[in-house]
Each structure stands twice: as structure tokens, then as C-alpha cells.
């Protein structure tokens with residue numbers, strides 16, 4: 030009985046450890062203070078945004094995942110206009126991707142998957158939600174300037190099979 034109970038506890042523990050959602054404030058990641066903006070409605074009251082001049086034009090997140098597996102990357106952020114709505118992203122030493130950030134005219138902060146551009150045969154592209162296979166342990170995710178003005182409030186990393194609800198545009 031005790032043995033079964035402890036096995037059950039270990040199984041439950043593993044389950045919970047795996048189901049962990051990692052939420053990282055952009056302003057608490059490795060970023061130059063010049064890139065942090067105070068925004069009242071933002072999580073933690075701050076976002077990261079790059080302007081055209083700052084030399085430091087990236088924010089680096091370091092995080093640990095509890096187990097090998099497939100993970101999804103989400104964010105809270107917004108574009109401010111059609112010319113201020115994209116970032117570059119890079120996981121570890123993987124290829125750098127372009128992320129077109131969702132936005133609306135009321136300029137709400139929107140919870141959305143980090144997406145990457147996938148080219149179609151006709152030369153156009155669409156945004157696909159970013160997922161990656163990660164090994165247990167530490168990884169980095171860098172978000173950098175592509176178009177100045179886009180805002181990143183926080184980054185969310187979760188197991189790929191977890192259901193997360195995207196904010197409507």
C-alpha cells in the first residue's frame with residue numbers, strides 16, 4: 030500500500046512538473062534599461078520595445094524546462110501599427126525567425142502564440158505558431174528588433190499539448 034502510494038505520488042509529481050507553465054516578464058529578462066517602457070495595463074507595469082536608435086536591440090530570456098519534450102512559445106504583446114509589428118526571434122543557436130505580432134486598432138496587449146513566417150509557393154507567407162523540441166535544462170530565447178515600436182510584455186513557454194487560449198484580435 031505505502032509502496033503504491035509513493036509510486037502514485039511520484040507519478041503525480043512528474044505530471045505536475047511537466048505541466049508547468051513558464052511565464053517570464055520581458056522587462057526582467059536580459060535587456061538594456063533604455064528598452065523598457067512603463068505601460069500601466071501591462072503585466073508588471075512594463076514592456077520591452079525597441080526604438081530605431083538604441084544600440085542594444087534585443088532581450089534575452091533564459092529558462093529551464095523540467096523535461097525533454099515539445100514546447101510551445103506564447104507571448105503577450107502588440108504591434109502599434111503595420112510598420113511597428115514585428116520582431117526577430119531565436120531559440121538557442123537555431124535559425125533566426127521573423128515574428129509578425131498581432132495587433133488591433135485599440136492597441137490592446139494580446140496574448141498570442143509567437144509565430145514564424147512560413148513561405149508559400151506563391152511567394153506569400155503566413156504565420157505559424159512556434160513550437161520546438163527542447164531537452165531538459167537551460168535554454169535561451171532572444172527577441173530582437175525588426176521594426177521599432179512593437180511591444181513585448183511577457184513570454185510564455187508551455188508543453189505543446191497544453192491548451193492555451195489566444196486573445197481575440
Ligand SMILES: [Ca+2]
Nearest residue numbers: 072073075182
Ligand atoms: Ca511585462
